[in-house]
Amino acid sequence: MARIGIKNLVKEFGSFTAVKGINLEINDGEFLIMVGPSGCGKTTTLNMISGLVMPSSGEISIGENDVTHTEPGERGLGMVFQDLALFPHMSVFENIAFGLRVKNTSEQEVKDRVQQAAEAMHIEQLLSKRPGQCSGGEAQRVALARTIVTNPSVYLMDEPLSSLDAKLRIDMRTELKGLHERLSGTFVYVTHDQAEAMTMADRIVVMNGGEIEQLGGPLDIYRKPATRFVAGFFGMPTMNFLDGEIAAVDGAPMFVTDGIKAPLEGDLPANLSGRKATLGVRSEHVLATEAENGGKVSLIEPLGDATLVYFDYGGPTRLVSKVDPDRLFAPGDDLTFAFDANNCHLFDADNGARLN
Amino acid sequence: MSNAHSKTQAATPAGQKDRRRDHMPLVRHAILIGWALIIMFPIFWMLQTSFKDSGEWVTWPPNWLPQDPTLKNYQQIFTFDVSGSGVAREATDQPFSIWGSLRDSLIICTLSSLIALFMGTFLAYSISRFNVGGKKFRHMVLLVRMIPPIVIAIPLLMYYAVLIPFATEAVFGARISLFDTRIGMSILYLTVTLPFVIWMMLSFVDEVPYTLEHAARIMGAGRMYTLRKVVLPLVASGMVVTFLFVFILNWAEFLLALTLTHPDVSTLPVLLNKFQSASEGRLYGPQAAIGTVITIPVVILGIAIQKHLVKGFSFGMLRR
Ligand SMILES: Nc1ncnc2c1ncn2[C@@H]1O[C@H](COP(=O)(O)OP(=O)(O)OP(=O)(O)O)[C@@H](O)[C@H]1O
Numbered sequence: 181m182a183r184i185g186i187k188n189l190v191k192e193f194g195s196f197t198a199v200k201g202i203n204l205e206i207n208d209g210e211f212l213i214m215v216g217p218s219g220c221g222k223t224t225t226l227n228m229i230s231g232l233v234m235p236s237s238g239e240i241s242i243g244e245n246d247v248t249h250t251e252p253g254e255r256g257l258g259m260v261f262q263d264l265a266l267f268p269h270m271s272v273f274e275n276i277a278f279g280l281r282v283k284n285t286s287e288q289e290v291k292d293r294v295q296q297a298a299e300a301m302h303i304e305q306l307l308s309k310r311p312g313q314c315s316g317g318e319a320q321r322v323a324l325a326r327t328i329v330t331n332p333s334v335y336l337m338d339e340p341l342s343s344l345d346a347k348l349r350i351d352m353r354t355e356l357k358g359l360h361e362r363l364s365g366t367f368v369y370v371t372h373d374q375a376e377a378m379t380m381a382d383r384i385v386v387m388n389g390g391e392i393e394q395l396g397g398p399l400d401i402y403r404k405p406a407t408r409f410v411a412g413f414f415g416m417p418t419m420n421f422l423d424g425e426i427a428a429v430d431g432a433p434m435f436v437t438d439g440i441k442a443p444l445e446g447d448l449p450a451n452l453s454g455r456k457a458t459l460g461v462r463s464e465h466v467l468a469t470e471a472e473n474g475g476k477v478s479l480i481e482p483l484g485d486a487t488l489v490y491f492d493y494g495g496p497t498r499l500v501s502k503v504d505p506d507r508l509f510a511p512g513d514d515l516t517f518a519f520d521a522n523n524c525h526l527f528d529a530d531n532g533a534r535l536n
Numbered sequence: 537m538s539n540a541h542s543k544t545q546a547a548t549p550a551g552q553k554d555r556r557r558d559h560m561p562l563v564r565h566a567i568l569i570g571w572a573l574i575i576m577f578p579i580f581w582m583l584q585t586s587f588k589d590s591g592e593w594v595t596w597p598p599n600w601l602p603q604d605p606t607l608k609n610y611q612q613i614f615t616f617d618v619s620g621s622g623v624a625r626e627a628t629d630q631p632f633s634i635w636g637s638l639r640d641s642l643i644i645c646t647l648s649s650l651i652a653l654f655m656g657t658f659l660a661y662s663i664s665r666f667n668v669g670g671k672k673f674r675h676m677v678l679l680v681r682m683i684p685p686i687v688i689a690i691p692l693l694m695y696y697a698v699l700i701p702f703a704t705e706a707v708f709g710a711r712i713s714l715f716d717t718r719i720g721m722s723i724l725y726l727t728v729t730l731p732f733v734i735w736m737m738l739s740f741v742d743e744v745p746y747t748l749e750h751a752a753r754i755m756g757a758g759r760m761y762t763l764r765k766v767v768l769p770l771v772a773s774g775m776v777v778t779f780l781f782v783f784i785l786n787w788a789e790f791l792l793a794l795t796l797t798h799p800d801v802s803t804l805p806v807l808l809n810k811f812q813s814a815s816e817g818r819l820y821g822p823q824a825a826i827g828t829v830i831t832i833p834v835v836i837l838g839i840a841i842q843k844h845l846v847k848g849f850s851f852g853m854l855r856r
């Protein structure tokens with residue numbers, strides 16, 4: 181059992197509070213991804229779980245045990261670091277064997293288990309090399325092999341893929357997901373790449389400024405972002421945001437700004453009328469159809485399976501719509517557009533909290 | 537940083553250097569050879585003087601090579617049995633050979649350098665990792681070295697020859713004197729060179745990324761295990777370089793040794809200075825022979841650890 185419980189976790193560095201009282205329950209065998217912008221406290225939180233950083237206050241438990249004051253080496257964890265932290269003066273074999281040797285494992289068992297781990301990561305041919313002689317992807321596998329060899333029940337990973345090039349990074353995502361299924365351990369994974377989080381996670385924790393903004397499944401977070409920050413963080417291209425006001429036209433709620441009127445659907449709280457708000461719409465929910473709102477195309481980005489059309493609508497920002505690649509637009513063209521009323525996100529203009 | 541990336545980065549400056557080298561090999565080599573000659577000349581002069589007999593030491597115009605090469609100088613310093621060979625030259629008042637000094641120097645320098653290396657490495661580690669002594673301490677480590685040795689020589693003599701013997705006699709009833717002892721000189725050299733060791737080892741220890749230590753710690757390794765298996769192997773080359781540096785400092789130290797020893801202990805530089813006589817002045821021949829003998833162990837040491845020298849001086853060795 182490797183359920184991880186985090187209660188009121190706080191970390192202060194001098195007068196600066198990096199983590200401001202986090203509560204989190206991580207389920208046994210879960211692939212949990214912490215994501216957020218640089219400096220939001222992801223690494224600090226992860227290092228408190230690992231024991232490398234002592235919390236200023238709060239509690240951490242792994243399984244049934246309170247480990248808040250337990251040495252890192254006694255928490256039953258494996259960790260993959262951002263810079264991999266392979267020992268440059270040891271062979272790949274010795275790197276993988278390190279955790280076993282610390283525990284005085286017999287030589288035969290060390291051999292067998294290193295061999296198994298190497299096979300699992302497909303790096304048998306590297307065992308006699310030095311880490312410096314491995315490619316980035318190979319070194320990544322060595323780091324993973326070194327982690328799995330001790331059979332930890334919890335795997336902590338701090339941006340392990342950030343040193344790889346784009347293609348390899350995407351391949352490794354699939355591999356990590358497969359590894360998670362095979363190992364049946366609890367994965368806590370830190371990244372600032374929202375796409376990485378979306379593709380791999382069972383659940384995502386979105387952090388910002390030392391606090392949790394939202395916790396949920398990838399699709400929940402994508403479809404129902406709890407704050408404006410989360411909405412803007414997930415999805416490529418970034419969600420369109422318009423500042424305006426909620427009005428009731430003929431009894432139906434409507435979002436109004438700079439000559440744009442967007443009808444709103446779903447159950448809205450009753451008292452919203454007249455309130456300042458930010459409307460968020462993803463590019464795929466900006467429909468370039470016959471409608472009463474008009475704009476002028478300024479930029480086209482063909483993606484292959486879709487085309488991004490950036491256009492001015494008369495407001496301070498530019499909007500982007502994702503259209504079928506067969507529809508041909510050119511800069512300067514006029515277009516009319518509407519928002520998919522079922523997929524409009526409303527956020528409080530002041531604190532960014534979700535309104536609908 | 538991805539591997540491919542670092543390779544391309546490394547390729548460009550190297551390529552540029554190659555091109556520059558193609559342009560002016562002559563100038564470059566002329567300058568280097570000229571400089572090498574300037575550096576090597578005193579060594580050459582010492583070497584050839586060591587094979588000259590007294591008549592040739594200070595001739596004018598100088599003899600660039602010994603006219604009549606002789607081993608008398610070496611004979612004199614190694615045996616001081618000069619009766620048969622006819623090299624009856626007095627050195628100060630007493631006859632002495634180099635053996636005693638060689639032993640004194642070797643024991644004092646090896647002992648003090650090794651202990652300084654050991655202590656300094658661990659001190660550097662604690663300063664690097666735990667900011668022992670405060671954040672500014674690393675910049676003040678060398679401060680002690682700013683004092684000219686001549687300033688502390690006499691106060692030290694007071695301690696070694698008077699205060700410590702007096703105090704130990706008063707407290708323990710047994711007189712312990714550090715003056716004119718190998719242990720006294722070793723302690724002194726240890727104290728004097730420790731700042732250098734700390735300062736040099738700091739730059740090597742700082743180079744070891746502490747995620748390596750974190751990784752080891754998570755895998756259950758204790759602090760000492762991590763030091764032994766991870767940190768020390770990674771700074772080993774640095775330790776070798778530091779040892780050599782400090783050993784040479786001690787090996788060539790003159791002033792403090794001159795002040796704090798006599799007559800029992802005598803290091804090589806002090807011995808060298810003793811080779812002068814009332815009638816003939818400085819005995820340049822034997823002095824050059826001693827100089828040569830002093831230089832040889834250092835050169836051998838340097839060659840033996842050449843591999844480490846290259847590694848140790850190329851900071852940034854840990855980048856993948
Ligand atoms: N040892 C420390 N001393 C002082 N401040 C620190 C320390 N470690 C982290 N911080 C601060 O705490 C904040 C959170 O740091 P943390 O490393 O957790 O960020 P992060 O979310 O992992 O960011 P990134 O995506 O850049 O890795 C940062 O503002 C950082 O400057």
Ligand SMILES: [Mg+2]
Pocket residue numbers: 222223224338
């Ligand atoms: Mg981080």
